[in-house]
Amino acid sequence: MNDFRTIIEPFRIKSVEPLRLSTREEREARLREVGFNLFGLHSADVLIDLLTDSGTGAMSAEQWAALQRGDESYAGSPSFFRFEAAVKNLFDFKHVIPTHQGRAAEKILFSVVGGRGKVVPSNTLFDTTRANVEASGATGVDLLYPAGRQPSVPHPFKGNLDVEALERLIGEHGRDQVPLVLVTVTNNSGGGQPVSLENLRAVRAVCDRHQIPLFLDGCRFAENAWFIRQREPGQAHRDVVDIVRDMASVADGMTMSAKKDGMANIGGGLALDDDAWALKCRNLLILTEGFPTYGGLAGRDLEAIAQGLSEIVQHDYLRYRVRSTEYLGEALQKLGVPIVVPIGGHAVYLDARALLPHLTPLQYPGQALAVAMYREGGVRSCEIGTVMFGLSPDGTEKPAAMDLVRLAIPRRTYTQSHMDFVIEVVERVAKQAKQLKGLRIVEQPPALRHFSARFAEL
Numbered sequence: 056m057n058d059f060r061t062i063i064e065p066f067r068i069k070s071v072e073p074l075r076l077s078t079r080e081e082r083e084a085r086l087r088e089v090g091f092n093l094f095g096l097h098s099a100d101v102l103i104d105l106l107t108d109s110g111t112g113a114m115s116a117e118q119w120a121a122l123q124r125g126d127e128s129y130a131g132s133p134s135f136f137r138f139e140a141a142v143k144n145l146f147d148f149k150h151v152i153p154t155h156q157g158r159a160a161e162k163i164l165f166s167v168v169g170g171r172g173k174v175v176p177s178n179t180l181f182d183t184t185r186a187n188v189e190a191s192g193a194t195g196v197d198l199l200y201p202a203g204r205q206p207s208v209p210h211p212f213k214g215n216l217d218v219e220a221l222e223r224l225i226g227e228h229g230r231d232q233v234p235l236v237l238v239t240v241t242n243n244s245g246g247g248q249p250v251s252l253e254n255l256r257a258v259r260a261v262c263d264r265h266q267i268p269l270f271l272d273g274c275r276f277a278e279n280a281w282f283i284r285q286r287e288p289g290q291a292h293r294d295v296v297d298i299v300r301d302m303a304s305v306a307d308g309m310t311m312s313a314k315k316d317g318m319a320n321i322g323g324g325l326a327l328d329d330d331a332w333a334l335k336c337r338n339l340l341i342l343t344e345g346f347p348t349y350g351g352l353a354g355r356d357l358e359a360i361a362q363g364l365s366e367i368v369q370h371d372y373l374r375y376r377v378r379s380t381e382y383l384g385e386a387l388q389k390l391g392v393p394i395v396v397p398i399g400g401h402a403v404y405l406d407a408r409a410l411l412p413h414l415t416p417l418q419y420p421g422q423a424l425a426v427a428m429y430r431e432g433g434v435r436s437c438e439i440g441t442v443m444f445g446l447s448p449d450g451t452e453k454p455a456a457m458d459l460v461r462l463a464i465p466r467r468t469y470t471q472s473h474m475d476f477v478i479e480v481v482e483r484v485a486k487q488a489k490q491l492k493g494l495r496i497v498e499q500p501p502a503l504r505h506f507s508a509r510f511a512e513l
């Protein structure tokens with residue numbers, strides 16, 4: 056290790072995309088056109104896009120080279136076998152099933168193991184995961200460790216699952232109703248917070264006692280492993296690859312979106328040990344995604360993911376990744392902007408409810424803050440709060456546990472000066488916090504309303 060104070064981006068830029076800051080008038084007009092829903096914006100009207108870290112990262116020269124190697128054979132392509140080997144190198148499950156993205160893997164898995172009356176416990180289910188659990192007729196239950204629900208309380212592993220609550224839930228419903236336990240690493244909806252190896256092993260012990268399979272939602276497995284290396288006693292000298300293998304070894308399977316720690320623009324998969332489940336999953340895969348050696352992806356996508364999985368576990372990359380996210384978060388803390396602490400792996404989460412105490416949750420403080428950042432400097436972020444989670448299936452509305460705004464950082468895409476610009480935008484918005492107006496919903500679909508609802512300012 057070197058002893059420089061500055062942690063640089065461990066790459067240089069080979070291909071550039073121009074960015075343009077629109078005028079305030081233009082942004083005001085765009086906001087009105089899209090009903091104050093930032094999902095409706097054309098990305099060309101966005102300067103710095105922190106809507107998501109999913110599929111928005113930059114590929115490496117080696118990944119672009121790997122695309123050329125992509126073999127587009129319908130069945131038995133060598134690109135599939137390279138993909139399978141790269142997955143098994145980290146997650147040694149018997150069956151590896153590619154899908155076009157994470158939610159396709161979720162859809163297939165829960166179609167097989169879900170169903171009416173079933174209960175799927177998790178630390179926190181991501182929104183598409185919950186929707187796929189519920190689409191099967193099953194119920195998803197979030198059993199997050201209590202510290203995970205308090206934005207301002209630091210704890211090294213705020214993604215941990217509450218094992219006592221898990222034990223109680225299994226007692227209440229009976230093991231036959233619980234097809235599997237799903238642990239999301241890192242916990243995206245709870246602030247990008249990691250799960251410790253100790254907690255994974257404790258969950259495993261409960262699962263063993265009741266003979267329930269344990270699955271990972273492994274979207275951000277490498278960031279989780281890096282946090283384990285940094286924060287869990289006895290892990291500091293280990294290679295992250297070995298920590299990932301330890302995480303995998305407690306599980307019976309996983310779903311994954313390769314658009315995050317797969318370092319690819321598209322892709323995902325399902326991996327598991329159970330032969331009978333794998334057979335059913337592959338049969339569904341053929342119905343909805345494609346033949347089992349490509350599963351909804353081109354051969355070149357499989358190559359990009361295989362290469363990405365070898366790059367994501369490099370220590371230089373992970374050190375820069377986590378440090379650069381902290382850089383943004385720490386600067387905002389210095390400005391007095393309330394954020395979820397500790398700072399997560401892929402994103403900084405602003406606590407909009409704390410920053411805008413004059414707005415009630417049903418005036419959507421997270422949405423108001425996200426709109427204000429776009430209006431001020433063309434920065435797009437994402438509300439994770441009452442807009443996203445507040446609408447119950449019966450049509451009633453209630454405040455979400457937290458009203459957050461996520462600044463998700465695409466991998467290897469923006470530089471430190473881009474982040475300095477974002478900091479300046481948040482600083483300006485925070486100064487006007489008291490004047491920011493709440494919103495009301497004027498139009499919304501019955502589910503997943505955050506993607507398409509239209510708002511008006513109060």
Ligand code: F0G
Nearest residue numbers: 107109156157158181183243274312314
């Ligand atoms: N699980 C987690 C934890 C996720 O964060 C996501 C996607 C998925 C599953 C679904 O994967 O998009 O490939 O179908 N998260 C993105 C985000 C959309 O912005 O956080 P997908």
